Amino acid sequence: KNEVEQSPQNLTAQEGEFITINCSYSVGISALHWLQQHPGGGIVSLFMLSSGKKKHGRLIATINIQEKHSSLHITASHPRDSAVYICAVRWRGGNKLVFGAGTILRVKS
Amino acid sequence: GAGVSQSPSNKVTEKGKDVELRCDPISGHTALYWYRQSLGQGLEFLIYFQGNSAPDKSGLPSDRFSAERTGGSVSTLTIQRTQQEDSAVYLCASSLMGPNTEAFFGQGTRLTVV
Numbered sequence: 001k002n003e004v005e006q007s008p009q010n011l012t013a014q015e016g017e018f019i020t021i022n023c024s025y026s027v028g029i030s031a032l033h034w035l036q037q038h039p040g041g042g043i044v045s046l047f048m049l050s051s052g053k054k055k056h057g058r059l060i061a062t063i064n065i066q067e068k069h070s071s072l073h074i075t076a077s078h079p080r081d082s083a084v085y086i087c088a089v090r091w092r093g094g095n096k097l098v099f100g101a102g103t104i105l106r107v108k109s
Numbered sequence: 110g111a112g113v114s115q116s117p118s119n120k121v122t123e124k125g126k127d128v129e130l131r132c133d134p135i136s137g138h139t140a141l142y143w144y145r146q147s148l149g150q151g152l153e154f155l156i157y158f159q160g161n162s163a164p165d166k167s168g169l170p171s172d173r174f175s176a177e178r179t180g181g182s183v184s185t186l187t188i189q190r191t192q193q194e195d196s197a198v199y200l201c202a203s204s205l206m207g208p209n210t211e212a213f214f215g216q217g218t219r220l221t222v223v
Contacts, residue, residue, distance in 0.1 A: 045212060048209065088152075097154065099152040099153075
């Protein structure tokens with residue numbers, strides 16, 4: 001059982017829609033990362049969170065430490081947002097990242 | 110360098126051959142990680158370097174896999190006697206030390222064992 005669970009696995013949206021991707025984890029963490037991977041492309045770090053909320057352009061990431069849950073929101077989605085979005089955590093006291101299975105997002109025009 | 114650089118970007122090798130994959134991290138990043146992404150699978154951790162030492166090798170799948178890092182910079186992941194199940198994208202990431210530091214990923218090496 002993966003200790004980092006993402007939902008949904010697949011998501012198709014119409015351009016302009018508000019999108020939410022969820023991530024839950026099992027034990028205490030020092031940081032949570034949201035990553036983006038385009039087809040055939042490398043991985044880009046979108047956010048690193050240890051508490052609260054961060055915003056960058058149309059992307060918003062939130063984390064609730066007590067509930068062990070994070071969400072990535074995309075406002076006014078666009079076809080270029082189509083990618084795999086991956087949640088990754090660093091356990092408290094650990095070094096490596098543990099990854100969720102990823103959410104495949106497709107935004108249709 | 111400007112980012113994490115990996116080479117080669119693609120490698121096709123015959124089963125049983127050895128391969129070497131290279132990672133050149135961002136200058137000044139003391140932490141370096143190797144991850145693997147198999148087709149249809151998520152990312153899995155292989156090995157972590159702090160400077161030149163590897164305090165966590167727990168993700169290496171077998172003794173055919175080894176890695177080294179020299180001069181606190183470039184790292185090489187070596188796979189001996191490659192098998193078809195080794196086919197995957199091998200990703201390198203680097204960061205500054207500390208739990209709340211951002212990880213920067215390379216573009217990966219796509220390894221295909223035929």
